Amino acid sequence: MSLDTIPRTAYNEDHDAFRETVRRFMKEEVAPNADKWDEDKIVPKELWPKAGELGMLCPTVPEEYGGLGLDFGYNSIVNEEAAYYGGSPLGFSLQSDIVVNYLVQYGSEEQKQKWLPRLVSGETITAIAMTEPGIGSDLQSMQTTAKKDGNHYVLNGSKTYITNGQNADLVLVCAKTNPDAEKAWQGISIILVEADREGFERGRNLDKIGMDAADTSELFFNDVRVPMTNCLGEEGHGFIYLMSELPQERLSIAVSAQASAQKAFDLTVEFVKERKAFGKPVFNFQNTRFVLADLKTKLQVGWAHLDWAMNRHYEKKLTNEEGAAAKLWHTDLQWEIMDACLQLHGGAGYMNEYPIAKAWRAARVTRIFGGTNEIMKELIGRSL
Incomplete structure (x- = not known):
């Protein structure tokens, strides 16, 4: 399976070309080292300049500050490919999707000139x-x-x-x-x-x-x-600044959640076609196919909603409530899919040697960071 097989409306040909570069980086630089980095409990700093050379860090930074001046879609592609192919949390999204916006929007000219080129290149981690x-x-x-x-x-x-x-x-x-x-x-x-x-x-x-x-x-x-x-x-004015950048932060979380959910689903479809119970593949049981059909339908809806939210964000129309709703829905969906997919793996799903176990553990925090999903409901409720 591949993210390329999913019809998208938030990306153009330039985005697609960038995705090929990012995917190659994730497959060659990240995935082979993911297990070691898990053991070390840290991603080496040397990875950041490598990503910076390829334009993967802070692509929205204006050209006068060393960036590429691109739209948020390029950030999203890095997040999707990292979640789907990388297999390791890199910390890039915090810098590219959250921190850099504060400097671009509110930093002094001196602060921008000093820090933004370093964030883009990966020389500075924030x-x-x-x-x-x-x-x-x-x-x-x-x-x-x-x-x-x-x-x-x-x-x-x-x-x-x-x-x-x-x-x-x-x-x-x-x-x-x-x-x-x-x-x-x-x-x-x-x-x-x-x-x-x-x-x-x-x-x-x-x-x-x-x-x-x-x-x-x-x-x-x-x-x-x-x-x-x-x-x-x-x-x-710090509190005001923090609140003004929340829609993009929460959209970023939604993007990664959706991509990791898709990865878990694809892994599980492959697994149940190979795993046998009572002499036949688990996929041949109606319950398995019904569960997977339900998950596939929800993933299809999720991708459509994500593209809607991203297109809204391109136009600077994504509201705080819409960003909160995206974070709430996609992380809830991620957890539903992770849990169902682990169940379909049977006992193997509880073994850390299988990717689904690692993905399941990683998914739990997304309903907490960026504001808990209970807070998302409160924010949405206040707007009614």
Whole structure:
């Protein structure tokens, strides 16, 4: 099976040519090393410049800052191919789909000139530090502060569950620059913190139940001094900036979820045609075919909806509620398909040596990160 066999409306011939390059990279550079990276609990930094050379990192960055100035479809192709052929979480989507947008939209000219070319080339790896121990993603309750001292901020606090935390050279840190603001969200700013700053420390590379190669860390800030020019955009506007970029972040999650669900389905169709029970292939049982028929139908609907959402995003019309709905539906679908496909593998599905087991474990977190699916329902419900 191949993603090429699925009719799509969100891509053109240029997208298709780019996909061939990305697929070759995933098959040659990523897939053969995926198991080792899982064991190491990290993807080597050397992979990033290789991806950068092929235009796979931050393809939407304007040309004047070293990018290709392309549309979000190119990001999506990287996400789809990584989910389908790569077999390893790479951390690219955090940089390309989330972090870089903050710099493009809200960074000063100096910040753009300094950082964007490095993000595009893979010379610099980024992370964004929002979540804190004990309060989860409730940004308004964050305890990390950035207090002014002359022409510097002094950061103190801790963050957790930070993707790319071990590899990151630059961290976008959400901190309170005005703890006394009338409304908590009004006092939040985003501060750029270079990883070589004194007082910045990486904690553990956290042990997860899935996505083993994705380094996920605790980060600590102990009197970390950074110049006030490292504030991204306007002081106190951080919460607004974060909320404005959520539709693309959640669409990105939906893209990867859909592609990984398709991969699980395709693997399972192949498996049940080979696995035998009571002297015949499992595929020959009506229940197997009915389950697969149901899943295939839902995947077909999923691809159509995903293209609708992507085309909306191209036109800058995708709303917060639509982005939330995409994240909710596609990650719920991903889990339904993963669980059904594992069941059809029988006992083999519970063995880590089979790809479905790894995919099943990795899928569990997608209903949590980017905002839990319960929060997605709340956001959608508020718009009714």
